[in-house]
Amino acid sequence: MYKWLKYLTHGIIYFLFACQSLxxxxxxxxxxxxxxxxxxxxxxxxMGFPSEPFVEGYIKAFKSGEYLLFFRNSLIVAFLTIALxxxxxxxxxYAIGRYRFKGxxxxxxxxxxxxxxxxxxxxxxxxxxxxxxxxxDNLLSLILIYSAKSVxxxxxxxxxxxxQIPTELIDAARVDGCFTWGxxxxxxxxxxxxxxxxxxxxxxxxxxxxxxYPLIFLSSSTLYTLPLGVAKLFGQYSQDLNTAFSxxxxxxxxxxxxxxLLSRNFIEGLMKGAVKG
Amino acid sequence: xxxxxxxxxxxxxFPYILPALILFAVFAGLPVLLSMRISLYEWPGIGxxxxxxxxxxxxxFFEEPWRTRFWGAFLNTSCIYFYFTLFQNVxxxxxxxxxxxxxxxxxxxxxxxxxxATMSVVMVGFIARLLFNPIMGPFxxxxxxxxxEFLSKPWLGLPETVLPTIAFVGSWxxxxxxxxxxxxxxLAIPEELVEASxxxxxxxxxxxxxxxxxxxxxxxGLVMVLTFAGNFTxxxxxxxxxxxxxxxxxxxxxxxxxxxxTSFGGGESIxxxxxxxxxxxxxxxxxxxxxxxLLWQWYNRRVDKWLGR
Numbered sequence: 001m002y003k004w005l006k007y008l009t010h011g012i013i014y015f016l017f018a019c020q021s022l023x024x025x026x027x028x029x030x031x032x033x034x035x036x037x038x039x040x041x042x043x044x045x046x047m048g049f050p051s052e053p054f055v056e057g058y059i060k061a062f063k064s065g066e067y068l069l070f071f072r073n074s075l076i077v078a079f080l081t082i083a084l085x086x087x088x089x090x091x092x093x094y095a096i097g098r099y100r101f102k103g104x105x106x107x108x109x110x111x112x113x114x115x116x117x118x119x120x121x122x123x124x125x126x127x128x129x130x131x132x133x134x135x136x137d138n139l140l141s142l143i144l145i146y147s148a149k150s151v152x153x154x155x156x157x158x159x160x161x162x163x164q165i166p167t168e169l170i171d172a173a174r175v176d177g178c179f180t181w182g183x184x185x186x187x188x189x190x191x192x193x194x195x196x197x198x199x200x201x202x203x204x205x206x207x208x209x210x211x212x213y214p215l216i217f218l219s220s221s222t223l224y225t226l227p228l229g230v231a232k233l234f235g236q237y238s239q240d241l242n243t244a245f246s247x248x249x250x251x252x253x254x255x256x257x258x259x260x261l262l263s264r265n266f267i268e269g270l271m272k273g274a275v276k277g
Numbered sequence: 278x279x280x281x282x283x284x285x286x287x288x289x290x291f292p293y294i295l296p297a298l299i300l301f302a303v304f305a306g307l308p309v310l311l312s313m314r315i316s317l318y319e320w321p322g323i324g325x326x327x328x329x330x331x332x333x334x335x336x337x338f339f340e341e342p343w344r345t346r347f348w349g350a351f352l353n354t355s356c357i358y359f360y361f362t363l364f365q366n367v368x369x370x371x372x373x374x375x376x377x378x379x380x381x382x383x384x385x386x387x388x389x390x391x392x393x394a395t396m397s398v399v400m401v402g403f404i405a406r407l408l409f410n411p412i413m414g415p416f417x418x419x420x421x422x423x424x425x426e427f428l429s430k431p432w433l434g435l436p437e438t439v440l441p442t443i444a445f446v447g448s449w450x451x452x453x454x455x456x457x458x459x460x461x462x463x464l465a466i467p468e469e470l471v472e473a474s475x476x477x478x479x480x481x482x483x484x485x486x487x488x489x490x491x492x493x494x495x496x497x498g499l500v501m502v503l504t505f506a507g508n509f510t511x512x513x514x515x516x517x518x519x520x521x522x523x524x525x526x527x528x529x530x531x532x533x534x535x536x537x538x539t540s541f542g543g544g545e546s547i548x549x550x551x552x553x554x555x556x557x558x559x560x561x562x563x564x565x566x567x568x569x570x571l572l573w574q575w576y577n578r579r580v581d582k583w584l585g586r
Contacts, residue, residue, distance in 0.1 A: 020390055043418070091294070110306065116506060117506070119308075129308065251397070
């Protein structure tokens with residue numbers, strides 16, 4: 001019954017989906033296609049496919065070697081941050097998720113408060129701290145700040161995961177002579193690997209994409225991470241659209257590839273906690 | 278879960294907790310809690326601090342040009358929150374509802390809609406600047422080609438369009454995040470509830486409005502408070518599209534850009550860094566965000582009572 005109504009509803013839904021997809025993908029298409037068009041062609045043919053691939057912009061972007069340096073800096077920061085975050089938060093999540101003691105609830109709340117309260121409000125105290133530790137204009141300052149900033153989300157994802165581990169499993173291990181460190185490294189870590197992957201991915205994205213902290217805590221351009229470096233190149237090429245689009249295309253490719261490969265885990269990892277909220 | 282005696286502390290767990298706790302406290306938590314202190318000093322960023330009491334707050338609220346800039350930023354930040362709600366949260370709610378019906382291909386669409394959220398904010402801002410470039414930008418060219426000449430204008434250059442344009446680009450990028458949260462909420466609604474209302478003769482719209490939407494009230498609250506806290510500390514979106522002075526005649530100046538300019542110099546008529554004054558601005562933001570969070574908690578209690586939980 002009312003079959004036509006059902007088809008009509010589905011038609012409208014698909015139409016809306018198609019519209020939103022167009023809104024999302026069109027600017028990305030324009031960026032990539034424009035990076036292969038000379039500036040003259042871009043004026044004559046702003047939307048169409050490039051008539052022949054024009055790679056001058058890419059050559060200009062990479063010529064100075066500066067661009068590769070920005071990639072390298074971003075990689076160093078992202079990987080050290082992920083390592084630090086995973087090591088520290090899995091240990092803390094194990095202690096808080098597995099044991100209940102005086103103040104454990106307050107501790108968990110303290111970590112989670114960082115999800116709602118914008119940690120950026122502490123920028124100036126951080127600035128003072130970083131200066132007094134003599135790590136201003138040093139990638140280490142970024143690594144420490146990003147790791148700290150990633151703790152709340154990591155705890156939010158990891159603690160419920162630890163709590164879900166069946167008690168019998170841990171009791172059995174205990175009989176076998178496993179004590180705290182053994183429990184953590186031999187039982188807990190292997191069981192929470194999927195959650196660790198989600199944490200690693202989210203930490204990677206927020207670290208790789210951040211512009212705010214490098215802007216404040218770095219001054220020499222040899223240390224610039226990718227977004228800040230792109231801003232520098234963009235300043236040079238803002239009237240040379242082809243080169244600017246080439247720089248942006250290259251900068252966006254790594255995260256897009258990672259996202260496309262892992263999008264399902266990624267979105268489902270985010271959705272998991274939302275309902276308990 | 279292992280229960281410990283409430284009175285004794287489990288010393289052997291300390292090595293597990295302390296690294297994360299110290300890292301988080303020193304580089305994230307305490308800087309926020311202690312931000313009051315710097316606002317009581319005058320400090321150009323290096324060298325000595327001079328204690329000025331509440332002098333920075335007096336400047337901020339009673340002296341020009343800081344007073345005008347402060348209320349300008351307050352107004353613009355409030356506007357941008359309104360625009361984000363309109364351009365981002367409402368469409369996200371609708372898209373999430375449509376996705377939750379699980380039509381074939383929904384997961385692919387879901388992945389497409391989320392894609393821009395994985396990009397860097399400043400890079401998206403730069404792309405927007407190129408697309409909206411008044412001379413060579415593809416957007417205006419496209420509008421001329423399809424005969425919508427009135428839509429061809431310097432979107433980021435006019436005081437009346439710069440703020441909504443920035444909010445639109447920001448919403449384009451971030452729509453995926455509230456969408457995913459809403460989607461999780463829709464998928465958690467028990468099937469029987471929807472079935473029951475259908476059997477009672479409610480149509481599609483009535484079911485959505487009276488049955489489905491109320492169940493989503495907690496997540497709507499969460500999205501609204503996250504957008505609020507995000508917008509009141511938003512910086513990169515505006516900075517990348519309108520620069521540190523935030524557009525023609527400060528038309529897009531939000532708290533984030535005002536704070537940045539003041540604390541680190543660059544742009545104000547007195548172009549030196551005034552870290553103490555910046556800290557006073559961040560204190561003001563802190564108070565506003567705290568009020569938002571308190572309102573959210575009040576709302577949550579109301580919702581819990583209302584949904585009978």
